Amino acid sequence: MTDLNKPNVLFVVLDDLGFADLHCYGSEIRTPNIDSLADGGLRLQNFNVTAMCSPTRASLLTGRDCHEVGMGIIAEWATEHPGYQGRISRSSGLVSEILRHEGYRTMAVGKWHLMPQSDVTPVGPFDDWPLGRGFDRWFGFHGAIADEWNPELFADNHAVEEPAGGHLTEVLADRAIRMLSDHVTAGVETPFFMYLATGAVHWPHQAPQEYVDRYRGRYDCGWDEIRRQRFERQLELGIVPEGTDLPEANPGVASWDSLSDEEKRVYARMQEVYAAYVEHTDAQLGRVFDHLKAVGLMESTIVVVLSDNGASPEGGPQGAFNGRKHLVYEPEEFGVKTRNFEALGTASSYGHYPHGWAQASNTPLKWYKKDVHGGGVRAPFILHAPGLIPDSENGSVRSQYHHVSDVVPTVLELAGIEAPTNLAGIEQTPISGVSMAYCLTDPDAPERKSAQYYEMLGDRALWKEGWKAVTRHTRGDDFSADVWELYDLANDFSETHDLSGEHEALLRTMQADWLDIAEQKSVLPLDDREYERQAASIALRVRPHTRLFSTGTRLDRYHVPDVSGRRYSIGVEFADVRPDHAAPLLTIGSRFGGLALSVGPDGVLFEYLYDHEHIWELHGSLSRSDSHTLTLSHEPVGEGRGGFELTLDGAVVGVLDSVPLWPVAGLAGGMYCGRSGGSVPSTVIAPHAVFDAPGFEASISILDLEPGDAGSELRGSLAEQ
Structure with a gap:
């Protein structure tokens, strides 16, 4: 059924954007398009999320708490426990499913981080992809940490192989506009729901140079001064209540004045890139808003703009030029940033700012993403x-x-829609959220929400009738030894004055209340592991035999055979084909870490990239022959290191005795057979190159699944068809 009076709905979800990063929330960063929405609508100063992306998105789309729908942590870190299964339970229908049942056309654009990565294969299963959860159309990417300049994208239920054509936020805006145009063409009498989830402003921090140039010198004053300026402006705007105190710096954040001149220069540039990233995102969203105005739909559309969690501290004290390596392999030494200063923000970087800027992004609040403060x-x-x-x-x-x-x-109430008790034949759990519609017309309306729990990686909190009990857990510590704090948020917006010593009985009661709710919502057992959960799930996906075809699509990075620390070989047999350029045989990863085998007019080439500054090559010349056999063998030689041997037609043509190894789980790109992606682990293979010879296949066999033993064997064959 269709009700012509139902409003259109647009959700815009920004990633890792701090509380103070928008101009209308106190920032010096220019965000005129989002500001315009705020000028014509409402801003909330007391809106809360879950501290990580997948849980927030699950809660946003279902109207329920993240653990009760099975998404208590990001999808990659799923476990066997009900609250952490990594996919949204069918008894918790998404708003897309509800609205489609009510006659809406439903569209998703951007990040989809709401299912286990084990499902990201060319053949599904597709049950929990967007089209399996109530959306008619989807264009975007799975997982997190998309390369903004060279993303690996999907359309509906298949991988997109052609170049994206610009910065990811621009590409997503283009697709959103195209879908909205198609909607109008098909008939504007039908309402739409669009879920637009950008990769921005999650790291890697990447932005067009023209935007970066607009902020040159703006952050030379440092993060302490920017934090102070934002706080003063927040007080003026009423975003922060009068009487709020600015807390002391988070532990580990150095004062700007204590830094060297070179550190200040590098860190200021990193924030220039981030500010450019935010403004560029606003500009692309502005294109979508302008299109809605141009086709006459803006005035009939409810638009919601939010961030999924606070700003990220994952860059650590110094930030990173190559965040993939910095987070997964080893801390990045400072010289990498100085040597690559001019490349920050470009397609050659995978950057993240230092946590001093994340603290400024979250002004006037304490701690960061992953914390429930x-x-x-x-x-x-x-x-x-x-x-x-x-x-x-x-x-x-x-x-x-x-x-x-x-x-x-809130959306259902404004649209006059009742939450269904049964959806597609499945009984639905009650929606646990409380509509905010009551305060739209009355700024002084009494609060209707009475309590809200939080949990993230062992951090716990409970807000109840203006009070907040909270503990910040240290990974590996006994949960029972965690120290709880207590804040009167009605009078202490920034959680600066711990009153736990003055209200011990209240704190004990709130701790007990938190435990009761946790038992009801499937929060327990508590788990403070991060990547270890992912490692276990990747190990479960290792298959003894995999075949790749040049006529097939890429293999997602989470499905690249886990050869980390193993003995393996890659064998390729091919006819005497000599292209006039470097043609890809097999590539794994990206310019930020990976390997490539190629053939060109001068012979075959193996390239191994530990990062953009550490590249090794082995080359073999081709003699005239009907066919050739190329073999790359790898042998672990010590903790985190391995050796390679390249053999061509039975003769050893080169050896690398010992190089540092990247783990497969840390790759920024997938695996390509007979083609390359947009970011290539090679100095000679062009982006999106295709081997012009007839199709071939590569067979991957894992002979031993125990790391460090016989290892895995990666074999391939190339032949003209």
């Missing part, structure tokens, strides 16, 4: 709902406490 869970939230918010209230700020689970019940 304010810096991890307090997020900007803008609601633009023409005709549903009085003109006299446009541009105002609401102070009532809300949570991301409250968005769906």
Whole structure:
């Protein structure tokens, strides 16, 4: 059924954007398009999320708490426990499924991080891809940490092989506009729901140079001064209540004045790139908003803009030029950043700013993404709902406490839709969020939410009637030894004054309440592991035999055979084909780490990239013959190191005795057979190159699944068809 009076709905989800990063939330960064929405709508100062992306998105799309729908942690780190299964339970219908049942056309553009990576194969299963969860169309990417200049993308249920054609945010805006245009062409009498989830501003921090240039010199004053400036502006805007104190710096954040001149120069540039990234994102969203205006749909569209969690501290004290290596392999030495200063933000970088800038992004809140203190869970939230918010209230700020689970019940109430008790024949669990619609017309309306729990990687918190009990867990410590703090948020917005010693009985009661809720919501057992969970799931996906075809699509990075630390070989047999350029036989990874085998007019080439500064090559010349056999053998030689031997037609042509190894789990790109992606682990293979010879196949056999033993064997064959 279709109701012509139902409003259109657009969710815009930004990634890792701090509470203070938008201009309308106190930032010096220019975000005129989002600001315009705020001027014509409402901003919330007390809106909260879950501290990581997948859980927030699951809660946003279901109107329920993340653990109760099975997404208590990011999808990659799923476990066997119900609250952490890595996919949203069918008894918790997504708003896309509800609205499609009500006659809406549904579209998703961008990040989909709501299913186990084991499902990201060319043949599915597709049950939990967007088209399996209520969306008619999808264009975007799976997982997290997309390369903004060279993303690996999907359309509906298949991989996209052609070049993306620009910065990822531009590409996503183009697709959103195209889908909206198609919607209008098909008939504007049908309402739409669009879920637009950018990769921005998650690291890698990458932005067009023209945007970076706009901020040159702006951050020479440092993160302490920017934090102070933002705080003062937040007080002026009413985003932060009068009487709020600015907390001391987070532990581990150095004062700007204590840094060397070279550190200041590098770190200021990193923030210039980040600011450019934010402004560029706003500009692309502005194109989508302008299109809605041009086709006459903006005034009938509810627009929600939010961030999925607080700003990320994952760059550590010094930030990173190659965040993939920095987080997965080893800490990056400072000289890498100085040597590559001019490349920061470009396609050659995979950068992340130092955590001093993340602290400024979260002004005036403590801690960061992954923490359940304010810096991890307090997020900007803008609601633009023409005709549903009085003109006299446009541009105002609401102070009532809300949570991301409250968005769906709000939209359903504004659209006049009842939450179904049964969806597609499956009985639905009740929506646990509380509609925010009551405060749209009345800024002084009493708070309707009474309590909200939080948990992330062992951090726990409970907000209840204005009080917040919270503990920041240290990984590996006994959970029972964690120290709890207590804040009166009604009078202490920034969680600066711990009152646990003055209200011990209240704190004990709130701790007990948290435990009761945790048992009800499938939060337990507590688990503070991160990548270890992912390693276990990757090990489960190792198959003894895999075949790749040049006529097939890429293999996602989470499905590249796990040869990390193993003995293996890659064998290729091919006819005497000599292309006039470096043609890819097999590539694994990207310019930020990986390997490549290619054939060209001068012979065959093996390239191994530990990172962009550490590249090794082995070359073999071709003699005239009907066919050739190429074999690359790898042998572990010590902790984190291995040796390679390249053999051509039975003769050894080169040896690398010992090189540092990258783990497969840390790759930034997938595996390609007979073609290359946009970011290539090679100095000679062009992006999106295709081997012009007839199709061939590569067979991958894992002979021993125990690391360090007989290892795995990677074999391939190339022949004219």
